[in-house]
Amino acid sequence: MAPTVDRTWTPPAAAGRRGVFTRAEAVAAGLTEDQVRHRIESGAWRRVCGAGLALASAPRDPWLDAHAATVTWPGATLALTTAALLHGMPVPDDGRVHVVVTGPRARRGRLIPHRHVLAPADRVVLGGVHVTGRVRTAVDCLGSLARADAARLLAWVGTRGIVGADDLDGWVDAHPGHRGNAQRTWCADRLRSGALSVAEERLHGLLHSAGVTGWVANASLLDALGVPAVVDVWFADVRLVVEIDGRVAHGPDRFQDDRTRQNLLVGAGCTVLRYTWHDLTRRAGHVLAQIVETRRRLRTPR
DSSP, X not given: OOOSSOTTXXXXXXXGTTTOBOHHHHHHTTOOHHHHHHHHHTTSEEEEETTEEEETTSOOOHHHHHHHHHHHSTTOEEOHHHXXXXXXXXXXXXXXXXXXXXXXXXXXXXXXXXXXOOOGGGEEEETTEEEEOHHHHHHHHHHHSOHHHHHHHHHHHHHTTSOOHHHHHHHHHHSTTOTTHHHHXXXXXXXXXXXXXXXXXXXXXXHHHTTOOSOEEEEEOHHHHSOOOEEEEEETTTTEEEEEEOTTTTOGXXXXXXXXXXXXXXXXXXXXXXXXXXXXXXXXXXXXXXXXXXXXXXXXXX
């Protein structure tokens, strides 16, 4: 018989699901229906979503939502912004739990069913739950998010090489008439332009307006220098790299990686200039002058 006093007790099944369980599992583990009801009504347990329960002390977390959705609708696949949050993508949390289901399901509170068609390659197992893969998740969200949120996500997935223009074009061609295709096409065009963020777009416009040529946007330097890096702007003739520091595209989690990469670039003989949004909006003339002067200096034989 499970203890009836310990308010931190949960059924054994919760151990593999971040602490999520169902009423039926609590009863199967030894509690009576009255005891289960008392724990919910007294606030010891709380409903996560659907049939999923957890300790009241468990903080709200996408993974709790994911496991609660799975115990409610076995076989469901987490999708859209819910899947994006599980993948660590920078999307807004709309407070809902989005899942793709195979049969008719009615909405259950925050738990929202979708009848999308998923290919086997669209699904992965992540943390013990079925989730749409990173590419499918990005394609779905880029078409469904508000434009500003889609632009932020595009900067994140684009700098990581998760989704390319061909991926978006192919999806649009294969799914004509689908909601969000116009925005997916906009995202593909943005990827082709090389401007993955508003900041990069501003830098490109600055260079174009001044007639500065000889640069490539979002250039991979693996073949040219043997450095596994994609840089924002690359002047190959003088090995000059120009990087834009943005919280969305690079993120605080990328701070160490960016510094490690910069050391590799410098070690390969590159000169690296880094600018912020403040630089591009408040000191644009200085930015342009410094880029032009640095390139001129690097071209001048010593």
